[in-house]
Amino acid sequence: xxxxxxxxxxxxxxxxxxxxxxxxxxxxxxxxxxxxxxxxxxxxxxxxxxxxxxxxxxxxxxxxxxxxxxxxxxxxxxxxxxxxxxxxxxxxxxxxxxxxxxxxxxxxxxxxxxxxxxxxxxxxxxxxxxxxxxxxxxxxxxxxxxxxxxxxxxxxxxxxxxxxxx
Numbered sequence: 001x002x003x004x005x006x007x008x009x010x011x012x013x014x015x016x017x018x019x020x021x022x023x024x025x026x027x028x029x030x031x032x033x034x035x036x037x038x039x040x041x042x043x044x045x046x047x048x049x050x051x052x053x054x055x056x057x058x059x060x061x062x063x064x065x066x067x068x069x070x071x072x073x074x075x076x077x078x079x080x081x082x083x084x085x086x087x088x089x090x091x092x093x094x095x096x097x098x099x100x101x102x103x104x105x106x107x108x109x110x111x112x113x114x115x116x117x118x119x120x121x122x123x124x125x126x127x128x129x130x131x132x133x134x135x136x137x138x139x140x141x142x143x144x145x146x147x148x149x150x151x152x153x154x155x156x157x158x159x160x161x162x163x164x165x166x
Contacts, residue, residue: 032078032126032165039077039126042165047076050148051128054120059094062149067096070157076150078126079162080105083145083152089137091144096152098145099137106130121145125164 040048049055064073073083073096082105083098091097106121118132130151137144155161 030125034126039128043077044150047150050151051075051077051123051126051130054129057095057148057150061094062096064096064149064152064154065094067154069154071159072155072157072161073098073147073152074155074162075123075126075128075130076153077128078123078165079153080123080125080164081161082106082123082130083147085157091137091146093144093146095131096147096149097137098147099139099141099143101145108133 036052039052043051046055046057050057067085067088070085072081072085073088074081081102083101087098087100089097089099101121105124107124107127108119108121110117110119118134120129121131121133122129128151129148131145131147134144134146135142153162
C-alpha cells in the first residue's frame with residue numbers, strides 16, 4: 001500500500017471530522033501562494049470559479065471527457081502534473097475520471113456540502129479544487145477521481161509540459 005492510499009484510508013477512518021488537512025504535512029510539493037485576486041486575473045472565469053470558489057462545472061460539458069490521446073493532465077492554475085492519460089477511464093458521470101493520481105500531486109479533506117461526507121481533493125501546489133474521490137472506481141485502486149475539466153489542462157505526450165507557474 002503506497003503512502004497516498006494509506007493517508008486516504010486514515011482519512012476515511014476519521015470521516016466524522018469536518019477537515020482533514022493532508023496537503024502540506026503529507027506531500028513534498030512546494031506550495032504556491034497567490035491571492036484569489038491574482039488567480040482571478042490570470043484564469044478564465046469558469047476555471048477560477050471551480051479552482052478557487054469550489055464551484056462545479058456542468059456534467060458532460062468538458063471537452064476532456066472525450067480526450068483519448070496519450071499525455072498528461074496538469075492543474076489549470078499552476079501547471080502541476082496531476083494525472084497521466086493511462087490513469088483515465090470512462091466513468092459515465094459526465095466528468096473526466098481517473099483511477100489514480102501522480103505521486104505527491106494532491107491533498108484531500110472531508111467535504112460536507114452535500115450533507116453526506118465526501119473526500120475533496122485539490123492541487124497540492126496551488127490548493128485549487130479539482131474534484132472529489134470516490135471508492136467506486138476500477139482496479140487496481142478501486143478509486144474514482146472525479147475531476148472538473150476546467151480545472152485541468154491536457155498536454156499531449158509529444159508536447160513539452162508547461163513550466164510551473166510562479
